[in-house]
Amino acid sequence: MKTFGVVNLGNPRHILAIIIMAMAFFYIFGLPVLNFLHLIEGSISPVGRADHETKVLFQISLNTLVMIGSVFSWLKLVHNYNLNAILGSLKLKDVKNTHVAMVYGVSASLFFMIGMYMILSLVYILTGFKQENRLALWIGESLSWVGIIIVSVLAAFSEEIFFRGYLQERIGLFPAAFLFGFAHISYQNIVQVVAPIVFGIILGVLLIKTKNLYSTISAHFSFNLIQLTFIKIVTAAFSSIFI
Known part of the structure; x- marks a missing residue:
């Protein structure tokens, strides 16, 4: 029976894991492409409607289920890891200096935000090029403060x-960062694809250095929190990026 690395095509558990992961990849990468090509209905809607928060929270909950569920399923079905082993392999358990790693994460996030806004401002001054991120604006304005945290x-x-x-x-590092940016293609904004690729590289290096996933989680959380807060308070002025 053919085997590819740790995958055994004669093992029903492995086949199930492949099916789950393939469906997750289609959801994460395939649907954004279809949205980008306008082959399915996009998610950008007029801002300010109260029921949009429910839609955003449902979407992010589904995203979470697909991403975490597919990873946990693969590690369980293919590698036969228990929960502790899964968390350990993801660098979420038995890691050192988590508080320091989180400080590094927040610092990296702030460094990236400042750098990106300086670059975008310079590009705008020199060329007049600017892209409005309507989807980020819609998300930020649709959410309550509790919704922003969630x-x-x-x-x-x-x-x-x-x-x-x-x-x-x-x-x-680089293929994962590229896919991270590619997954944002449904924003239909070149900045929204390039910026996550750069941020993904920074996060990847951060993980390599700290060997602690809480460093990248804290960076990603602080970036989104600050962006959504600014969007909610200042509206379109800070809507150019959302990762």
């Missing part, structure tokens, strides 16, 4: 577990 937490945990904890360990 979205920031779920997005940080789910995306870091999937892209850094799982993918980067298997395909490497």
Whole structure:
């Protein structure tokens, strides 16, 4: 029976894991492409409607289920890991200096935000180029303060577990960062694809240095929290990036 690395195509558990992961990849990468090509209905709607928060929270909850569920399923079905082993392999358990790693994460996030806004401002001054991120604006204005916290937490945990904890360990820093940016293609904004790639590289290096996924989770959380807060308070002025 053919085997590919740890995957045995004669093992029903492995086949199930492949099916689950393939469905997750289609959801994470395939649907954004279809949305980008306008082959399915997009998620950008007029801002300010109260029922939009429910839609955003449902979407982020589904994203979390798909990303974390597919990773946990793979590690359980293919590697036969128990919960402790799964958390350990994702660098969420038995890690050292978590508080220091989180400080590094927040610092990296602030460094990235300042750098990106300086670059975007310079590009605008020199060329007049500017892209409005309507989807980020819609998300920020649709959420209550509690909703902002929930979205920031779920997005940080789910995306870091999937892209850094799982993918980067298997395909490497740069491919994982590229896929992280590619997953944002449904924003239909070139900045929204390039910025996550750069941020993904920074997060990947951070994980390599700290060997602690809480460093990248804290960076991702703080970035989204600050962005959504600014969008809610200042509206479109800070809506150019949301990761």
